Amino acid sequence: MPDLWPLRHLVLRTPRLTLRPDDDEGLSELAVLALRGVHPPREMPFLSPWTDQAPEDLVRGTLQFHWGRRSRLTPLDWNVDFLVRHDDRVIGEQSLSAKDFAITREVSTGSWLGTAHQRRGFGTEMRAAALLLAFDHLGATAVRSGAFTDNPASLRTSEKLGYRRDGTNTRARRGTVATEIRLVLQPEHLVRPEWRLQVDGLESCRELLGAV
Numbered sequence: 774m775p776d777l778w779p780l781r782h783l784v785l786r787t788p789r790l791t792l793r794p795d796d797d798e799g800l801s802e803l804a805v806l807a808l809r810g811v812h813p814p815r816e817m818p819f820l821s822p823w824t825d826q827a828p829e830d831l832v833r834g835t836l837q838f839h840w841g842r843r844s845r846l847t848p849l850d851w852n853v854d855f856l857v858r859h860d861d862r863v864i865g866e867q868s869l870s871a872k873d874f875a876i877t878r879e880v881s882t883g884s885w886l887g888t889a890h891q892r893r894g895f896g897t898e899m900r901a902a903a904l905l906l907a908f909d910h911l912g913a914t915a916v917r918s919g920a921f922t923d924n925p926a927s928l929r930t931s932e933k934l935g936y937r938r939d940g941t942n943t944r945a946r947r948g949t950v951a952t953e954i955r956l957v958l959q960p961e962h963l964v965r966p967e968w969r970l971q972v973d974g975l976e977s978c979r980e981l982l983g984a985v
């Protein structure tokens with residue numbers, strides 16, 4: 774019998790954090806975390822304003838959003854949403870996605886932390902984990918990201934890790950115009966952390982990710 778969902782064995786470990794692809798128990802914790810707040814209400818760091826939803830919609834929507842991404846995952850088009858845990862509690866999420874990775878060798882990232890867990894270096898640590906996985910273990914040649922001009926936390930996190938600016942996109946955000954800065958990082962420009970990433974359970978996931 775083949776392993777039907779090898780991603781459940783994948784674990785990334787940094788000095789303070791554990792990152793595992795989403796599971797239902799962890800998603801419930803993530804939804805409650807989102808309910809407690811991700812950013813000040815006046816700000817909107819996300820293109821799709823999912824944090825504006827009414828509490829019951831936000832909780833159910835968080836589960837359904839992730840189930841939808843899991844259900845659509847193929848080697849040609851995937852999103853892996855890592856739940857980020859500190860001291861065994863879910864504190865946020867770090868996503869990695871790719872289209873035609875076997876050919877493009879490019880991935881994109883997205884991430885957020887519950888408000889209570891921000892500004893403690895976790896955002897940098899979890900993004901570094903995603904970058905080390907992509908470059909050192911999957912063989913990516915570029916990682917892409919983006920942030921609105923009014924999101925200094927995300928822009929600074931990217932800058933610290935070595936990303937370069939790669940133009941802009943004009944977006945409609947909460948019904949008004951906003952500028953998103955595109956960011957790109959090649960492995961030679963990565964500002965490597967002082968720690969090593971521990972990766973377990975990746976081999977059985979390679980085919981699913983088009984990264985053989």
Ligand SMILES: CC(C)(COP(=O)(O)OP(=O)(O)OC[C@H]1O[C@@H](n2cnc3c(N)ncnc32)[C@H](O)[C@@H]1OP(=O)(O)O)[C@@H](O)C(=O)NCCC(=O)NCCS
Pocket residue numbers: 811812818819884885886887890891892893894895896897898919920921924925926927929930933
């Ligand atoms: C973006 C985010 C993941 C960063 O994580 P974090 O743990 O708060 O960031 P870190 O503590 O690792 O800090 C990274 C850098 O950003 C700076 N920074 C963090 N928050 C900041 C803020 N609100 N304003 C200005 N700089 C900020 C830090 O000082 C640090 O830079 P430094 O080392 O030069 O001092 C987190 O703030 C978050 O979840 N924000 C809300 C959701 C979001 O914006 N997601 C990204 C969408 S593109």
